[in-house]
Amino acid sequence: MSLHLSNDQIDDHLIGVLEPAAAEHLAACADCTARVAAAAAPIAGFVAVTNAWSERRSATLPLLSVTGNAAHRNFALRVTAGVAATAILVLTFAVHPAMSPLSHPAVATQTTAPAPATAQPLALTELASTGPTETALSPRERMLRERISRDNQMLKAIDSALDTEESAASLGLEPAGSSSTKLQD
């Protein structure tokens, strides 16, 4: 093949479908090689730039977001597992009063006021109040009752702590409705 490559053949070469005869000519012809190189240069530049851009951009993206979202597929399963874990925790605290967070001194000190009598270990009060009718409840209902009861007790404890004169005084505040509204130094 003595004729130089046409533009279509140059395109063929860039695409990778150049006929063998034309490829032979290209290998032997410096002029055609230069034309092919000139045609390929912009694309090669584009590829280099986009490659560098995507590598850098991808490297800055977190992997965990994909991993975390991938688990989204089993969302229902995870919710079930979470509920089961919560149930186990609640039952554990109910059976072993010493493990109750409310009975733990470290937790008790987190409240702003001394824990009143209502903040005694939840499990003890609940177990004491458990009558024959409550034993007939399903574990789920029992768990829910315990949780509600515990929340109520916690709220009561917080209310009573906030209502005491000592806590207000310890914070340097005066009771609401007081005539004197001046701040103390």
Next chain:
Amino acid sequence: MQLALHATANMTHVPAAERTLSELDDIDMLVRTYRPRLLRFVAFSIGDPDLAESITQDCFLKAWNGRESFRGDCSVNTWLTSIAINLVRDQQRLQKFRFWRQARATAIDITDAATYLPSGESSPESRLLVQEKAAQVQAALTGLSPKQRSIFLLRFTEEMEIAEIAAALRMPVNTVKTHLHRALKSVRAQVQQAQQRSEI
């Protein structure tokens, strides 16, 4: 006969399938390996890097969720690319009329992208030249139809074979070739015009 064929097929496909299935199970490795190329393809297909990140993310999620359906009859790269193509197509359908207007607002700045080029042995002049040519190709790509642009990117930036592109797009090989010829002709013509303008 059928059993024999089935057995032969199993013999030839089992190692690849096992390999690819284990590849698909390791989501972190999958992301590390394929995200740059998928991100590049999506970003330069739609012209919006932020949206491209989101689509690439969706692509991996879909792949992860649907990994059981991967039969191993094509490479993982081809499979992921076909998912990305569908997501890009969906996106383009959603924003049919305001797509490019919006894309231009957050378009990839090729000048900025060129700063990521490894300095290596290239001189500042040659880097500028590369940057200029890349910008010309990017501008030419915006003038292509979405299908031509996708095929151009798959062939030249992703370096996929024509048969692979045809498989990913579920398109006959000859149709892919035709689109590729038209896209290349258009890009080359526009780049040539841009070069002539810059010389004047």
